[in-house]
Amino acid sequence: MPNVILYAGLGSELTCYRVDAHAGGLRRQGSVTLPAEVQYAVPDRSAGHLFVASSNRNNEDSPNGAVHHLTTFRIAADTGLLTQVGAPGPLPDRPIHLTADGAAAHLLVAFSDPAGLRVYKVNADGTPGEPVPQADPIETGIYPHQVRVTPDQKQVILVSRGHDPKNGKPEEPGCLKVFDYRNGRLSNEASIAPNGGFGFGPRHLDFHPTGPWIYVALERQNRLQxxxxxxxxxxxxxLFTRETLADPARRGRRQLVGTVRVHPSGRFVYVANRGDATVEEGGQKVFAGGENNFAVYRIDAGTGEPALIQHIDTGGIHCRNFQLDSTGRLLAASHIQPVRMRRDGEVVVVPPCISLFRVGEDGKLTLLKTHEVAITGRRIFWMGLVEV
Incomplete structure (x- = not known):
């Protein structure tokens, strides 16, 4: 297997771990500090650079934050350790997601609130450059959550989640915004919004590596489409819709779908279910129950249809990020923050953690090891794998 490096954003600190893919071990290598909390990061195709988005505004947690940046780091080929390249480039608001096009000539950044999509040129030294002017205004939809470039590099898809009804406000519909893409420029926008986007709350998508299929995780409906x-x-x-929950009848609590990943072989697809609702007990908030598991599906090679083959606990509460290595034999998952939980009649703290799984030939997951992460007052908001 290649040398697998795991990066975890622990607040504003981005920490590098070497992964023992056989035993599920993590060995801390070192860390770098960003201008604010790590929001998302993506390497270029050669794994020579890591582009990191950071912000001190995080929805209701810090609504008035005004520090938002893109920062480039060079990845050491032997250790995975990071060295900052140039100065951070400013962003207009909190970035929720970013991706690089195939040649890493541009970075595409999605913004949730206010909704936005920008394309930034990457300078010759790898630092973020100026935004690319777009010929036409971009209609983003409501609350974008992810932006992806299609494998053939000819289109860009912006995933906009919308909102459930809340506090007397009606549902705000979700959609997929599809653009033609060339040299950093977006054009010919189209909107995919079944039923006008009502009852359609997409959060993330992933592409099949060889077939003409896109797998979309509906956060608000707990479904895979x-x-x-x-x-x-x-x-x-x-074409197909599948439940992701093991017990969909118990949907009364806050229950969300998260990341979706297609196995590198194209034979399987993985979706994270996240439950983090709390109830007040004795003056403290305690986990109210819910599903924190992976739904694993086998993909029909002829039709792309997913068939459920496994539910397995993610190893913690609220798995915000997970990723497979390029061989498809290792899956790493991160859990965002500590949660109080009633266990054996006592209230205990379930810490934020990173769990590592072995992926079998049949696509099913086996937990190798769970690593507690000491990050008092911080969160694991992003985690990802890079191979060096």
Whole structure:
């Protein structure tokens, strides 16, 4: 297996670990500090650089934050340790997601609130440059959560989640915004919004490596949907819809779908279920119950249809990020923050953690090890794997 490096954003500190993929071990290598809390990061295709988005504004936690940046780091080929390249580039608001195009000539950044999508040129030294002017205004939809470039580099898809009804406000619909893409420029915008986007709350998507299928995780509906993409056109309706929860009848608590990943072989797809609702007990908030597991599906090679083969606990509460290595034999998952939980009649603190799983030939997961992470007052908001 290649040398796998795991990076975890512990607040504003980005920490580098070497992974023992056989035993599930993590060995801390070192860390760097960002201008604010790490929001998301992505390497270039050669794993020579890591581009990191940071912000001190995080929705209701810190609504008035005004520090938002893109920072480039050089990745050491032997250790994975990071060295900052140049100065951080300012962003207009909190970035929720970013990605690089195939040549890492541009970075595409999604903003949730206010909603936005910007494309930034990458300078010759790897630092973020100026935003690329767009010929037409971009209609982002409501609350973008992810931006991806299609594998053929010809299109960009912005995933906009919308909002459930709340406090007397009606539902705000979700959608997939599809753009043609060339040299940093977006054009010919189209909107995919089944039922007008009502009852459609997409958070993340992933592409099948060889087939014409897009796997979309619906955060607000706890479902996985499959769309087709052929000749540059994404289907208006889902080909298949699957429940992600093991017990969908118990949906009364706050229950969310998270990240979705297609196995590198194209034979399996993985979705994270997240439950983090709390109730007041004795003056403290205690976990109210819910599903924190992976739903694992086998993919039909002819149709792209997913068939559920496993539910397995993620190893912690609220798995915000998970990723597979390039061989498809290792899965790493991070859990965002500590949660109080009633266990054997006592209230205990379940710490934030990183769990490592072995992926079998049949696609099923086996937990190797869970690593508690001491991050008092901080969160593991992003985690990812890079191979050196």
């Amino acid at each position: 499959v769309f087709s993409r052929q000749n540059g056109r994404v289907s208006d309706q889902a």
